[in-house]
Amino acid sequence: MKSAFTNRRGAVLEMMRMRTSPLGFADLVARHRSEIHRYLVRLLGDVEDARDACQDTMLRAQVAFPRLRPDSNPRAWLFRIATNAARNTGRGRTRRARHTADVELDGLPAAAVASPEQREDLRLVARAVDALPPRQRAALMLRRFHGLAYAEIAASVGGTETAARANVYQAIRKLRAALEDDL
Amino acid sequence: MTRHDDTLVAMLLGDAPATPAVRRRLAGDEGERSRRALSALDALYGDARVQPAAHPDAQPPARPMVYWDSLDALIGRVLVAVSDAGVVRIAFRRSAASFVAELAQQLGAEAVRSRARTADVVRQLRGYFAGERLAFELPVDLGRLTQFQRRVLTATAAVPAGRLVSYGDIARRIGRPGGSRAVGQALGHNPVPIVIPCHRVIAASGRIGGYTGGLGIKRALLRIEGTLAAVA
Numbered sequence: 298m299k300s301a302f303t304n305r306r307g308a309v310l311e312m313m314r315m316r317t318s319p320l321g322f323a324d325l326v327a328r329h330r331s332e333i334h335r336y337l338v339r340l341l342g343d344v345e346d347a348r349d350a351c352q353d354t355m356l357r358a359q360v361a362f363p364r365l366r367p368d369s370n371p372r373a374w375l376f377r378i379a380t381n382a383a384r385n386t387g388r389g390r391t392r393r394a395r396h397t398a399d400v401e402l403d404g405l406p407a408a409a410v411a412s413p414e415q416r417e418d419l420r421l422v423a424r425a426v427d428a429l430p431p432r433q434r435a436a437l438m439l440r441r442f443h444g445l446a447y448a449e450i451a452a453s454v455g456g457t458e459t460a461a462r463a464n465v466y467q468a469i470r471k472l473r474a475a476l477e478d479d480l
Numbered sequence: 481m482t483r484h485d486d487t488l489v490a491m492l493l494g495d496a497p498a499t500p501a502v503r504r505r506l507a508g509d510e511g512e513r514s515r516r517a518l519s520a521l522d523a524l525y526g527d528a529r530v531q532p533a534a535h536p537d538a539q540p541p542a543r544p545m546v547y548w549d550s551l552d553a554l555i556g557r558v559l560v561a562v563s564d565a566g567v568v569r570i571a572f573r574r575s576a577a578s579f580v581a582e583l584a585q586q587l588g589a590e591a592v593r594s595r596a597r598t599a600d601v602v603r604q605l606r607g608y609f610a611g612e613r614l615a616f617e618l619p620v621d622l623g624r625l626t627q628f629q630r631r632v633l634t635a636t637a638a639v640p641a642g643r644l645v646s647y648g649d650i651a652r653r654i655g656r657p658g659g660s661r662a663v664g665q666a667l668g669h670n671p672v673p674i675v676i677p678c679h680r681v682i683a684a685s686g687r688i689g690g691y692t693g694g695l696g697i698k699r700a701l702l703r704i705e706g707t708l709a710a711v712a
Contacts, residue, residue: 339525415523416626422520440493441518442525466489472517473510 425475436464547597566619614641
């Protein structure tokens with residue numbers, strides 16, 4: 298958190314904001330940072346990349362915070378900034394990730410404790426997740442693990458509520474299809 | 481992608497109530513796969529552990545050792561790596577630097593170049609490329625693979641030089657008829673090619689099939705074994 302305030306101007310801005318807003322930027326960060334970090338791990342599949350993207354998210358959020366409207370949903374707003382930050386982090390790394398995704402199940406969380414039968418499913422599903430378009434992956438993770446409503450997902454990844462729902466459903470169909478060949 | 485499909489997914493996500501009709505579908509193949517897909521997703525991404533920073537006083541855990549070396553063969557440079565349990569990686573058409581980086585990354589091991597530790601596998605590979613040896617007598621380390629991959633590779637290891645089998649043959653041998661595509665994928669990730677002869681597995685049509693190292697290498701290996709002419 299410290300690095301989000303390393304520049305003095307930012308710190309001053311943040312203090313001014315605290316006086317006028319019921320929820321200051323520091324509160325917002327304290328409340329949501331670890332959730333945003335976990336979301337980014339789910340998007341990027343890599344704790345280190347996620348840490349960089351989370352840092353980036355908080356810096357962007359700090360800059361944009363004065364323009365955040367009091368009536369908007371700050372959590373969905375942070376998710377949107379994080380989704381964009383992940384897209385930039387993902388660029389140029391995606392290709393490398395695709396090459397290695399097949400064999401690097403061991404690097405993914407929880408894979409180590411799965412039974413051997415499950416591991417084959419894990420490998421196929423991990424590969425299918427890596428192949429999802431970024432928007433589908435984001436919508437899926439927000440729905441499954443962060444409990445966002447479809448309207449909030451739409452606010453976080455862009456597009457309409459209907460499109461957000463379609464993205465989630467389409468993603469799940471693709472994961473299911475990945476298990477088809479293996480029966 | 482029917483409306484039915486959507487009600488099944490909607491129910492699994494908790495977006496819609498479970499009607500009797502959807503419950504029946506959930507008991508079918510598609511429902512079973514859907515549940516497996518979601519449970520794999522949960523296992524992979526559910527906790528999304530954010531690793532705590534290492535305590536400064538903590539001792540780094542001892543890393544396993546892996547020993548590597550390279551040899552020049554008629555298919556180009558061949559890189560080999562041996563763990564305490566046996567041959568753990570064989571690779572070709574790549575730089576030693578990327579091979580060593582991958583050993584560290586995938587096996588969490590400290591990679592050390594060692595002619596002595598890799599002598600057995602290097603000698604046997606030289607004999608193979610010289611046409612003096614067609615079978616390997618080497619322990620192989622398949623420790624980090626899935627059970628399915630191990631079964632595929634073990635079945636493939638039993639195919640002798642001079643014989644060719646299809647992906648479907650291997651699928652049947654491991655009791656997964658119809659699993660030939662999964663077999664092909666598992667063979668595509670064979671960590672110890674040549675020693676486990678995935679090049680002897682071809683398509684049912686008699687076509688050569690695929691090979692991670694490139695079809696040129698697969699053809700070269702089959703030429704050594706005298707079976708290239710049998711491939712369409």
